[in-house]
Amino acid sequence: MMTQASKKLEIKFRRGQIIQGKWHKKSYQIIRELGSGAVGTVYLCVSDGRKVALKVSSQMSSISSEVNVLKSFQSVQGKRLGPSLIDVDDFVSKDGHAYPFYVMEYVEGVSLHEFIQRNGKEWLFSLLVGLTRDLEELHQKGYVFGDLKMENLLVTRNPIRLRWVDVGGTTLQGRAIKEYTEFYDRAYWECGDRKAEPRYDLFALAMVVLRIFYPSGFEKTSSPARLLHQKANTAIKNDALRKLVLYLIQGKMSTASEVRTYLLDAYQKSHDSGGVAHTGQVSRQRQNSQQGEIYPITEASIIFFSSGLFFVWLFLL
Amino acid sequence: MRTGTLKQVLLITDGCSNQGEHPAHVATMLAEQGITVNVIGILEDTQSEQPEGLMEVEEIASSGQGVSQIVYQQALSQTVQTVTKQAMTQTLQGVVNKELKQILGNSQSIEELPPDQRGEVMEVVDELGETCDLEVLVLVDTSASMTNKLPTVQEALIDLSISMNARIGRNRFSIYQFPGKRKPIHLLVDWTEQLSSISSVFSKIATGGVTPTGPALKEAMYQFGKKTLKRRLWRNDDPSIEEAGN
The missing domain is CATH 3.30.200.20 (Phosphorylase Kinase; domain 1)
Structure with missing residues (x-):
């Protein structure tokens, strides 16, 4: 006899209802x-x-x-x-x-979307650095998170950290992923299988980043992998971040610590080159426009200076 | 603990059977032979609540010791694989329960264990679910109203094989449509490990009028039997789950 013979429905609790455990x-x-x-x-x-x-x-x-x-x-x-x-x-x-x-x-925090909207995309670097450290530890313990997605992530305060809140998809490495969500699933995008390995989580991580740029997602087409590249290329202006997303989608990074190192490096470099890890192209544009302003000024001053010389020459004559 | 092979029929339909033997009756007979019957009912996008035609979905699945779910087309992929996995867990839980009863005495089942002790038992169930072999015979209703849903069904089945093939255990799938031209069911894909190659199968189907769900299930039962018989002729089969599952 099967105990589930009579179908048990999902249960809903009312607000204010008091739940008492049978055992404890x-x-x-x-x-x-x-x-x-x-x-x-x-x-x-x-x-x-x-x-x-x-x-x-x-x-x-x-x-x-x-x-x-x-x-x-x-x-x-x-x-x-x-x-x-x-x-x-x-x-x-x-x-x-x-x-x-x-x-x-109870983990109290705001959604990643909300946080980024309020505080800006440059926060992605520090949030992802923290999350990849947790992921690395999880992978070291022999697990894969599985259902990594926006809804399962919260940004907590004091300290500001990106944390996961639902471990329902967590699977032992080498087994079949227990729970997943299509948009974040590499098999859905025809970029790999559903075997639990660190790279499965890293793909989902890339999709989390992509989702920040496309809050309501996008539809799959007949060549899914190409679509992902195209979406990343169009939306992510920051060079380092865009490259990271592309690497992860292609499975080119195999550990979370590799991602972490990459992020730290990229941040360091952006500092060295004079700007905060803002959006690469925007800052490049800004430089261009500054240069654009500089040139007319120099031209004008050359003209002014040379015409001055001309008048001096005329006067001397 | 060896489990042999889990056997499931996955019935995908959008309406009520209207010909032949009552499907719930056939499902009972399948379950008695250790074959689980899972049923997925597909709603039209315009239907806001469960139509009467899908009432029997739960009845067939519960008679077949399986899992049922009624969904809109868009959710089909995810549903097909949750239903399959859930049914596996249920069957395996049944097997483990039986062992537990032998060890701990008659009244013990996993549910009756205190929560702290369940963890280890469920670990065993998890492990079995990952490593056991699985055979799924898919029965797709191709009556007229299903025509526009077949591409989704096909996608969902390919997806199912991706999910199941991520397991350590081996998988075999076969697909039948019903009704067939002269027979209750018609073979579309013979037993195979990968469904990735089925992309053109459903386009060839001529969809037709009646929905003989009962006779189709009965034919599925026969196909399972035939296969086992054939294999027994070739080599001595392991005692499979069918004896332990009940």
Whole structure:
């Protein structure tokens, strides 16, 4: 007999509802929904006067494997790779179905889109440098993040950092990616397979950058890889960033630390050449226009000076 | 723990069966033989709620111990692979549950374990899902109303094979359309590991009137049986999941 014989529907909690766990008896009051995806819904809750995030699903398997991932993130000392895990339990609904849930630290922040819009694209360098360090650590632990996308990233304050908030797609390297989103999936763009390896995440990272320039995305055409190149070339004015995106799409960089080094280098170079890592072409244009202004002035002064000499010569005659 | 091969029928339809045996009945018989039946119902873009024609989708899948989902065309690719993976996990969970019962006594299943102990068990299920072999027989409804959806179906199936081939375990797919010209189903793609080469298959299909879902499922069951038989003649097969799955 299969236990899932009677179909269990996805569960929705009401605002203000109090959720008590079957095993640990801890209570959580629902404040609001934070988001819902293919395998469950995340709620903002209050427990013991503290804000926490609670993820519930009808699928025991996905909740369990996410808990496994979060646990393995906690086991390292020092900096944590993901939100910290607080509780794992079941909620029993009125009709007797048990819905597994887990409770994690609530990560407060703004979306990457919003942050970039408010503060400018030059922030991408520092945000990506931080994120690639986390990615490198994750890859070192034998995982691949999998579902790297805008919606799974938040910019937190104090310190300002780009952090991931949902580990649902995190997959052991060498296995098939557990969860993905088409726009960020390299197989969808015919640029590779769905095997979990660091480069899978790096491709998705490139798409995150591209998405900043195309907030509502774009449609696939018959030659997807070429389309991505074209989109990157049209929108990204900053040379270093554009090149990076192209490298990552082509799978030319194989580790997150390589990306990190590249970003740090590019930033350093932009400093050496006199400008903040702003948009390369814009600053080049600015230089041009400055030069353009300089030339007429020199021309004018030459004319003025020579005509002066002419008058002096006339006067002397 | 060896699992042998998981067997699934994936039925893709947009309407109600209107000819022959009741599909839920056939699905039950398939499940009894260890073949899971998953059903995906496709909505018209103009339909805002589930039409009655798709009522039987859930009924067939639950009778076939499988997973069902009703979606719009655009979501088909993602749905096809989640449904397939979910059904695999379900079946494997069933297998693991059975083992657990043998070890821990009659009443224990994964759900009844405290959450802290589930993790390790689910790790086993995960591992099995990654390494087991999988056979999917795809049954595509090609009645008249499906015509405009076939390109999407084709794309979704190619995508499914990309997803499944990222696993360590081996995969085999075959595709049938129903109704066939004279028979309930018609072979489009014979058992193959990669579906990337199917790009022209659906364009040749003449789509036709009736929807004999029941007879089509029954024929699918026969095709699975025939294949197993053929293989047993060649070599001694491993005892497969079908005995353990129930």
